[in-house]
Amino acid sequence: MPKHINPAYRRQTAKTYSLAECQRLIKSDAQVLSQLISRAESTLAADKKFLKSVYKVLHRKKDVKRIAITGAPGVGKSSFLNAYCKHLIDSGYRVAILPVDPSSYTTRGSILGDKTRMDALVGLEGVFIKPMASALALGGVAPATSAAICLCEMADYDYIFIETVGVGQSEYEVRDLVDLFILLLQPGGGDELQGIKRGIMEMADLLLITKADGELKSVAQISRDNYRSALSLFSINEWSWKPRSALFSSMTTEYLSGLDQQIEAYYAHMEQGNRLAQFRMHQEQLRFMEGQKNLLYRRLAEKKSIKERIETLSLSISSGELSHLQALNSLEELLENIDAYIP
């Protein structure tokens, strides 16, 4: 893990806050929240234990809006967040932004550009920005991001934005972490409705056509209308919400209150018949299913005899002595012997 995303390393460079300090300072000191999120990304036992105590004593803010912002590279996600979050701050809200940084498949390197492109927000009172560590290092973005959302709620933020790069894997995970999924699209781009993007499009609650200013404004309007008629072909989702499309530009203030209204309309819809509470409950269940799977696996994987057998089998595969199917059969025999001891 590169030094700058290794939580253990980062902490060496700063003081570690006590539970009492976290309790007292989490709402006022971004350093405290940042450190807690780093500890939630860590795999060290001490960090896990500390987080447990945090979850016990701190309370989550109600009425938080959890929103995903996604879109292909270059569509203007940072500019969007710059402009819209500034507007929210000016309206008196506290805003947290968590960019999720998946690693590119072939290079295993970071494909997130410059996270500090959100300059309008840096240093503003009431704004918190913290990129999440690589998905690959942690086996998916969901567990750590879900913990980070929880911590941001404990720190009293009103809006939590999860930004993803739009390459496809993390979007499916992030869909189950947020209330509202916003997809940013370029004006023009007629092929956008085709093929691979379709799966992500189908998850979106709101499509925003970006760069709707100057010469591109009329193109953006046509795109919005095209998407609108395309969306009318989609079936409503399980919460009876019909996805909408709207314009946005980060160069002008004219779309800000319109977007406020779109977001309000979504939440008003989701409050009906207790839908939001049900949706979040469903998400909690998914997180639990995922988490328990991991807990049970690690409990056995960390046993010396099993760990050693797995290493030996892995070597036998490398030497060509065993196929993975044969190695798994051998491991299963060891597990059958151990099984008798487990109550």
Add this chain to the structure above:
Amino acid sequence: MPKHINPAYRRQTAKTYSLAECQRLIKSDAQVLSQLISRAESTLAADKKFLKSVYKVLHRKKDVKRIAITGAPGVGKSSFLNAYCKHLIDSGYRVAILPVDPSSYTTRGSILGDKTRMDALVGLEGVFIKPMASALALGGVAPATSAAICLCEMADYDYIFIETVGVGQSEYEVRDLVDLFILLLQPGGGDELQGIKRGIMEMADLLLITKADGELKSVAQISRDNYRSALSLFSINEWSWKPRSALFSSMTTEYLSGLDQQIEAYYAHMEQGNRLAQFRMHQEQLRFMEGQKNLLYRRLAEKKSIKERIETLSLSISSGELSHLQALNSLEELLENIDAYIP
């Protein structure tokens, strides 16, 4: 699970072959191979046990080509397989085709169209077609597809094609099951290089521009050249292979021998310095890591006390009594008690 993909149901309608029958008939009787693949997709203990004995007694053919065919809906995957596999059969090879059928995210339904569109192949001697069951039902396409590949090799097929629908998730899994990853692309489609498809493009060893006949031929040639110059910007992969692009049409025989040569060139490259053996070894390791994770998890998940606790905790989440983080903490306490008994 719908009846037609439920292996247990399917077997009720036909006789179950014994191990001796499988050994005697697997190379000549497609019913035997088909039933073995169904049993490999099943989660029943009896099926697992039977497969173990099959893996023990049967041998895999060497010199098999494992090839993924992917591309967006409508690009012509079925027509491609129709045309190219007919050519391989005519050249004296035995060909197995395993369409992987991921489920659409929102509808949870099948998005694979008509699997029998490969009419030119149906009933031909030496061809075997069997769609794989839904990814969601089995937690990913890899474990069952990997077993199916193994069984096809035991049945003496020379070429094994894994066809995927190109929506993004299963491609990443399938990349690690095959030697050669072929991406089919439409002529034209200038946005194809943008955004979300990029990750899949980066995995491809060979891009084939389809429909290169009649009026579209010149468009296809331009597309091929565009992709060719785009590919020159990509770095070579870890096996030093530089991806290529070529034309194809299922309406004419003119591209068949060219494609033979492209595939041969790839395998010749991968035979150098033992690359193919190393690549397959790496894939075996990945399958083992994935498989052992699942084995260890299930070993504890099937214990009565743990199973019951998980169900109780899940109910507490549904009633809003516990968050998923609190539920996981409670499960961890139970596991700590059990831990002492495990040698």
